[in-house]
Amino acid sequence: MTPTVTRNVLFVMCDQLRADVLSCYRPGGALQTPNIDRLAALGVRFDRAHVSSAVCGPSRASYYTGRYPVSHRVTWNRVPMPIDEWSLGDYLAQHGRECHLLGKTHFVPDDRGMKQRGLDVSGAAAVRFRQGGFTPIERYDGHFEMQADSPYRQHLLARGYDSDRPWEDYVIGSLDTDGAFASGWYLRNAGLPARVDRRDSETAYLTDRAIDFIQAKGESPWTLHLSYIKPHWPYKAPAPYHAMFGPADCAPPVRSARERSHPHPVQAAYQKHEESEAFAHDTAWQTIKPVYLGLVRQIDDEFGRLLDVLDAAGRMQDTLIVFSSDHGDHLGDHWLGEKEVFFDSAMRVPLIVYDPDARAAGTRGTVSHAFAECVDVVPTILDALGMLPRSQRIEGQSLLPWLRGETTGTLREITVGTLDYAYREARLTLGRGVDESHGTMVRDDRYKLMLWQGYRPQLFDLHDDPDELHDIGNDPATAPVHRRMREALDDWHARRRQRATESDADVVLRTHAHERMMNILIGRW
Amino acid sequence: MTPTVTRNVLFVMCDQLRADVLSCYRPGGALQTPNIDRLAALGVRFDRAHVSSAVCGPSRASYYTGRYPVSHRVTWNRVPMPIDEWSLGDYLAQHGRECHLLGKTHFVPDDRGMKQRGLDVSGAAAVRFRQGGFTPIERYDGHFEMQADSPYRQHLLARGYDSDRPWEDYVIGSLDTDGAFASGWYLRNAGLPARVDRRDSETAYLTDRAIDFIQAKGESPWTLHLSYIKPHWPYKAPAPYHAMFGPADCAPPVRSARERSHPHPVQAAYQKHEESEAFAHDTAWQTIKPVYLGLVRQIDDEFGRLLDVLDAAGRMQDTLIVFSSDHGDHLGDHWLGEKEVFFDSAMRVPLIVYDPDARAAGTRGTVSHAFAECVDVVPTILDALGMLPRSQRIEGQSLLPWLRGETTGTLREITVGTLDYAYREARLTLGRGVDESHGTMVRDDRYKLMLWQGYRPQLFDLHDDPDELHDIGNDPATAPVHRRMREALDDWHARRRQRATESDADVVLRTHAHERMMNILIGRW
The missing domain is CATH 3.40.720.10 (Alkaline Phosphatase, subunit A)
Structure with missing residues (x-):
């Protein structure tokens, strides 16, 4: 150290x-x-x-x-x-x-x-x-x-923003050109x-x-x-x-x-x-x-x-x-x-x-x-x-x-992202169950693959198409890219830290240790 | 019901x-x-x-x-x-x-x-x-x-199997033809x-x-x-x-x-x-x-x-x-x-x-x-x-x-198995780290694919080869099988029950619920 x-x-x-x-x-x-x-x-x-x-x-x-x-x-x-x-x-x-x-x-x-x-x-x-x-x-x-007990709310009240709802009324609230209240919840009022x-x-x-x-x-x-x-x-x-x-x-x-x-x-x-x-x-x-x-x-x-x-x-x-x-x-x-x-x-x-x-x-x-x-x-x-x-x-x-x-x-080599859209209207639109709405992204130096449960994958070539506008996921010529990205994803899954209740040092200590640590013989003639 | x-x-x-x-x-x-x-x-x-x-x-x-x-x-x-x-x-x-x-x-x-x-x-x-x-x-x-407090041990002692190590001496212990003790830990003694x-x-x-x-x-x-x-x-x-x-x-x-x-x-x-x-x-x-x-x-x-x-x-x-x-x-x-x-x-x-x-x-x-x-x-x-x-x-x-x-x-459609061989001599033989020794098996009606972190996959055709003797994982003609099995595995990963702290019913209740449950508007003009 x-x-x-x-x-x-x-x-x-x-x-x-x-x-x-x-x-x-x-x-x-x-x-x-x-x-x-x-x-x-x-x-x-x-x-x-x-x-x-x-x-x-x-x-x-x-x-x-x-x-x-x-x-x-x-x-x-x-x-x-x-x-x-x-x-x-x-x-x-x-x-x-x-x-x-x-x-x-x-x-x-x-x-x-x-x-x-x-x-x-x-x-x-x-x-x-x-x-x-x-x-x-x-x-x-x-x-x-x-x-009620939020310090920021107390701060606002102490500063004279007098309201039961100081956040809605002041922090995201505006007055329009006619002096009427205009809520920040509406995009049309954003500029106020x-x-x-x-x-x-x-x-x-x-x-x-x-x-x-x-x-x-x-x-x-x-x-x-x-x-x-x-x-x-x-x-x-x-x-x-x-x-x-x-x-x-x-x-x-x-x-x-x-x-x-x-x-x-x-x-x-x-x-x-x-x-x-x-x-x-x-x-x-x-x-x-x-x-x-x-x-x-x-x-x-x-x-x-x-x-x-x-x-x-x-x-x-x-x-x-x-x-x-x-x-x-x-x-x-x-x-x-x-x-x-x-x-x-x-x-x-x-x-x-x-x-x-x-x-x-x-x-x-x-x-x-x-x-x-x-x-x-x-x-x-x-x-x-x-x-x-x-x-x-x-x-x-x-x-x-x-x-x-x-x-x-x-x-x-790769960066991976996941999405659980079970909670979103998109799931309802697609008529999928709460465990059928999963997405996975794999990106390497050049390509970005998006896997969607139940649907075809999307693929983007970020060198030729940095703005991600041309989905080439359906192009048969990209099959080798799909294969390579999926292999990388399988390897990524294999490397997840699932074994979280035991330290790596303990794993090393317990490796091939049945005889040394436990007096167990396996397969000795 | x-x-x-x-x-x-x-x-x-x-x-x-x-x-x-x-x-x-x-x-x-x-x-x-x-x-x-x-x-x-x-x-x-x-x-x-x-x-x-x-x-x-x-x-x-x-x-x-x-x-x-x-x-x-x-x-x-x-x-x-x-x-x-x-x-x-x-x-x-x-x-x-x-x-x-x-x-x-x-x-x-x-x-x-x-x-x-x-x-x-x-x-x-x-x-x-x-x-x-x-x-x-x-x-x-x-x-x-x-x-010492094991009831089975007490049972053995009460039944007259007198020893400090009644399991080793009696339950897996034998006497050989010369009347000498023969431990069950050695395979050669199994028949006694x-x-x-x-x-x-x-x-x-x-x-x-x-x-x-x-x-x-x-x-x-x-x-x-x-x-x-x-x-x-x-x-x-x-x-x-x-x-x-x-x-x-x-x-x-x-x-x-x-x-x-x-x-x-x-x-x-x-x-x-x-x-x-x-x-x-x-x-x-x-x-x-x-x-x-x-x-x-x-x-x-x-x-x-x-x-x-x-x-x-x-x-x-x-x-x-x-x-x-x-x-x-x-x-x-x-x-x-x-x-x-x-x-x-x-x-x-x-x-x-x-x-x-x-x-x-x-x-x-x-x-x-x-x-x-x-x-x-x-x-x-x-x-x-x-x-x-x-x-x-x-x-x-x-x-x-x-x-x-x-x-x-x-x-x-498929059955999936996994293996963490970090603890086994095989990992030492292969010189791999404790997080580099993962295997995954995917089997469908006909094929069994075995993925090994860091090595080529194995593949068996169980219709033609029910005894799993002929590894066809390297045969280029099996590429479509590899692809299909990997896609099935990706889908399997997506269906894992990771979201374990919230009930499916609560997910349904919380779906597209920001306005209904929380008075939040997202993107309303």
């Missing part, structure tokens, strides 16, 4: 943030994100980072456990986490540390499963159990009116400014709390998950962000006529979702996309404020910073709204890692084209703190050897 | 019993099994029943949970069961019932995992937790010298009689305890798992079973010269195991196989005694009986000893189900060629008791509709 100076971790997650709107990911756009770019200049920007599922719940469970959805089994939003899964905070607790939380996790504990099996939990372990391993400073999942001062909006509030926490910690080590709510819908920004960009500043959706006239059955069902039909109209994306860019700009501004605090406090010397998002947002691409299905607009995310260690000097400001995945975050954090266990559970890999230029080897 | 008269369940499991040694499965051999055949005449004999893994631990975990090893994650012997898994006894406990145990389960609880997460369990739930859902009358896993009276041997002892239990229960309903230790090694039978059969009564091993001269790498590594090298000599199988048949004959005799007791007590009217085994035994087939790899000698097991219900009258004595699997036992038992939950966990299917002639539909 080499010594490390890293004592703190700041793990920033955005919600529904596409990689390609950040100026470090796609320079030349109207939106500039100088502060996120500043982090990229200090660290490594992973250009081909993918989530394991483009849905909040499963993606976050992968970020927090370092495991794929087939392993942690949180296949969709609010599916309770099985009680035998370990999260970042559980690993840290083995070293007397904790992971504080500000913002969203989408985590639901399996309290009912515990009770049914007669299991109980108490003390600090109970907090971790019910909060997915985190120690909440303030958990705030967003997208709903808040409970929120009725909160930008300093009282969700992004600023959570940043303030993060600054409070970091300043209160002083020289004591800490790990903080700052989990922003935005730019997730309802698309609603406070002034000046609501009007910072216009339709001309936004790229039109990436979509072809043929995608709509000859869609794959699952894509067709998703195209019929209300959000997809809305985004099919130019008016919708021309209304939403400018606000989306404004919300991202606000994140950048607030993140810059936080970086300044870290810098002034000397914390850039000893703090690992991870910046990412739980998935993207189609925003009309492929005739889709929202996320879920396997196009890059949903599966590809920003991932920037700043390693304060001197050994990372050689990679600062560089770009990695490795297939980094959300499952790599937990092992990277634990590795930076010198706490990386030889875990039989963690499926991701520490990125530190790549951050420190200790290897230039391939991180992984 | 139609009324059922079934109140009791007798679930008999043998250990390492091949299907094809029973006379109901292969008539005309020297070994007659009239009592097992009697059960087959009363019930349905499944001719193509398979286990999910040919290793005790994972196979039993599948029998007891109704789930495949990729789901319950007990991938080998003594891998602790993850704490969120449910066993037969856990389901019965929801109805105030329990599943009593006599004999082997190979179950190991994940006490360490519980403690590390700060979880606790107490009361009746603690017994179930630590015994895999069972309520032990007497747990006896066999194959080891017993602990055990030093216990047959009535004090493991099979008879467990049968006695089962009879005691059933008679004590009287008219009270019960569920009993009677889990015999035999004919698992050490191959050692008491008189007269040790000498009931000779080499001429046994079929020679099914194996070809080419299997040995040109083996697949994984098969080659298994062929180098001590037990495989022993069975490669004719002397070995000619010594072992007669004893194996004798041990099976003893099971048949004892099982007949149990059937007589059930009959005399009127219990055949209200007792579901399941007879099966956790896997087979290669016994020299394919130049292999033991089990594990995917040939029928290990994967195919006897499965006979007697349903006392009048609705099963039409199928009595019939043979089913459906791909029944060990995962079907739990749902069949629960169904017979009227307790089959709409479980999101159980992956097997109730066989009752087939037993009652209510359907003639296909039970399943």
Whole structure:
């Protein structure tokens, strides 16, 4: 073990943030994100980072456990986490540390499963159990009116936003040109400014709390998950962000006529979702996309404020910073709204890692084209703190050897994503059962294969067709590609960490050990 | 729901019993099994029943949970069961019932995992937790010298088998022709009689305890798992079973010269195991196989005694009986000893189900060629008791509709098996890591495909080659078969019950429910 100076971790997650709107990911756009770019200049920007599922719940469970959805089994939003899964905070607790939380996790504990099996939990372990391993400073999942005891709600009321429903009335509420209330739940109202001062909006509030926490910690080590709510819908920004960009500043959706006239059955069902039909109209994306860019700009501004605090406090010397998002947002691409299905607009995310260690000097400001995945975050954090266990559970890999230029080897040959669309209208449209609505994506350097239970596969050649507009899944000439990708998937399945209750070291110890450990002879003549 | 008269369940499991040694499965051999055949005449004999893994631990975990090893994650012997898994006894406990145990389960609880997460369990739930859902009358896993407090050990001592190690000295111990001690651990001694009276041997002892239990229960309903230790090694039978059969009564091993001269790498590594090298000599199988048949004959005799007791007590009217085994035994087939790899000698097991219900009258004595699997036992038992939950966990299917002639539909198109050989010498021989030693078998009506991590697949055409001697995995003409089998496997993976913490009914309730249940609008213009 080499010594490390890293004592703190700041793990920033955005919600529904596409990689390609950040100026470090796609320079030349109207939106500039100088502060996120500043982090990229200090660290490594992973250009081909993918989530394991483009849905909040499963993606976050992968970020927090370092495991794929087939392993942690949180296949969709609010599916309770099985009680035998370990999260970042559980690993840290083995070293007397904790992971504080500000913002969203989408985590639901399996309290009912515990009770049914007669299991109980108490003390600090109970907090971790019910909060997915985190120690909440303030958990705030967003997208709903808040409970009465929510500190953010208290903050809004104290600041004079007087209402029974301050979130709906102010945070996502607007007044139209006639002075009538215009709810942020309706896309048509997105361009109107929120009725909160930008300093009282969700992004600023959570940043303030993060600054409070970091300043209160002083020289004591800490790990903080700052989990922003935005730019997730309802698309609603406070002034000046609501009007910072216009339709001309936004790229039109990436979509072809043929995608709509000859869609794959699952894509067709998703195209019929209300959000997809809305985004099919130019008016919708021309209304939403400018606000989306404004919300991202606000994140950048607030993140810059936080970086300044870290810098002034000397914390850039000893703090690992991870910046990412739980998935993207189609925003009309492929005739889709929202996320879920396997196009890059949903599966590809920003991932920037700043390693304060001197050994990372050689990679600062560089770009990695490795297939980094959300499952790599937990092992990277634990590795930076010198706490990386030889875990039989963690499926991701520490990125530190790549951050420190200790290897230039391939991180992984393929990236895999899964989707359980049992909960979505698409399943009803297709008339499928709750266990007949599974999708799997395999992507290698060139191709992306999408397997859909009960339907033909889709295939895209990302070299010839980086926008994923030409589905060649039915082309007989691609049979060798199908075969190779399926073989890679079979191998991927074989490598899942199913044997999670026994350490690899114990497996080694128990290998060919019947005589040595148990005085058993097998087959001795 | 139609009324059922079934109140009791007798679930008999043998250990390492091949299907094809029973006379109901292969008539005309020297070994007659009239009592097992009697059960087959009363019930349905499944001719193509398979286990999910040919290793005790994972196979039993599948029998007891109704789930495949990729789901319950007990991938080998003594891998602790993850704490969120449910066993037969856990389901019965929801109805105030329990599943009593006599004999082997190979179950190991994940006490360490519980403690590390700060979880606790107490009361009746603690017994179930630590015994895999069972309520032990007497747990006896066999194959080891017993602990001091073992009732079977006490029984042996009381019967005059005086020793610190009564199991090693008497139950598997013999005297050679010179009167010297000859341990049953050595195959060369298999033909010598055990030093216990047959009535004090493991099979008879467990049968006695089962009879005691059933008679004590009287008219009270019960569920009993009677889990015999035999004919698992050490191959050692008491008189007269040790000498009931000779080499001429046994079929020679099914194996070809080419299997040995040109083996697949994984098969080659298994062929180098001590037990495989022993069975490669004719002397070995000619010594072992007669004893194996004798041990099976003893099971048949004892099982007949149990059937007589059930009959005399009127219990055949209200007792579901399941007879099966956790896997087979290669016994020299394919130049292999033991089990594990995917040939029928290990994967195919006897499965006979007697349903006392009048609705099963039409199928009595019939043979089913459906791909029944060990995962079907739990749902069949629960169904017979009227307790089959709409479980999101159980992956097997109730066989009752087939037993009652209510359907003639296909039970399943393929049967799948898995192997984690991390713990075996074969892994060391091949120089592979503990997560690089996974095998998967897919079998359909005609073909059996074996996938080996890091090596080429094996393929067998069971119509043309029922003995699995000609590996056609490398034949380019079989590419379409490979493709079809891999597609079936991908679909199988998609259907695994990963979403185990939420009921299917709740999934249905939560489908497309964001507006109805949560007042959330997504994408409304």
